[in-house]
Amino acid sequence: MTDFPRFSNQQRLPGIPAGGIPFKWLAAGAAAFLLLTGLARGVYTVGPEGVGVIQRFGRFVGTVGPGLRFKLPFGIDTVTILPVKRQLKMEFGFGSSGASNPDQAASGSEQDRESDMVTGDLNAAHVEWVVQYEISDPEQFLFNHREPGPTLRDLAESVMREVVGDRTVDEVLTIGRQGIENDAITKLTALAQELGMGLRVQQVQLKNVHPPQAVQRSFDEVNR
Structure with a gap:
């Protein structure tokens, strides 16, 4: 009869400490995910005929010209693009x-x-x-x-x-x-x-x- 190896419930994957994944690892992963999501959502483009009007928490803070731009994500900044160079x-x-x-x-x-x-x-x-x-x-x-x-x-x-x-x-x-x-x-x-x-x-x-x-x-x- 062939003996199959038995795994103890004490065994764990390499690199994972006893007691499971530490909270700080989970927190770091969540922070990294939020950061990447924010970066993706914060990038926008203003066309050559436009200007971006920026509001932060609903208050006007300034304008930006054409090009690739970044705004603070998660509803902090909102941008309205107006065609100022178009008749x-x-x-x-x-x-x-x-x-x-x-x-x-x-x-x-x-x-x-x-x-x-x-x-x-x-x-x-x-x-x-x-x-x-x-x-x-x-x-x-x-x-x-x-x-x-x-x-x-x-x-x-x-x-x-x-x-x-x-x-x-x-x-x-x-x-x-x-x-x-x-x-x-x-x-x-x-x-x-x-x-x-x-x-x-x-x-x-x-x-x-x-x-x-x-x-x-x-x-x-x-x-x-």
Whole structure:
């Protein structure tokens, strides 16, 4: 009969001291795991058009430029990346497909509402326009207003209604387009600066301007 070796419960693996793995070894292993996890989670990249706005425990501490960056992990630091070197735009009365900016255009029903306007001589006009802007102060843009995008949309619509309301329907539909654009950008720029929105309005451009569908035929007949 072959005798098989018997192992005593006192035997242990090489390198493991009697009594099992010491607590300090376990603690060191856990610390190493947390360190590696933190390093992995703390690395992020800011693209060439962006700037990273850093908050530590919810308080603004600074900004970082493009490149590979590191933040304190486990919720200590949060980073919001803003496209400060990209020209952004908002569309009113219409919306282009494939927009990456969530504030670029309103929903379908809202587009009709924001484009229907009343002129100074109490006629109706359908006005579509674009506002182009860039973020000039990331701290102001992110923290001075809870929702900077919707706030800018509201301001731009209010300004356009005011400017259109100062003109006759003939000016709005024909000869007054350049004046409308100039007045709108002047007023919108002043409001953005006054409210500390941290952005620079670069252009206001009228697109499709025409009478509402219900009166389009009558308008065409008058202008033949």
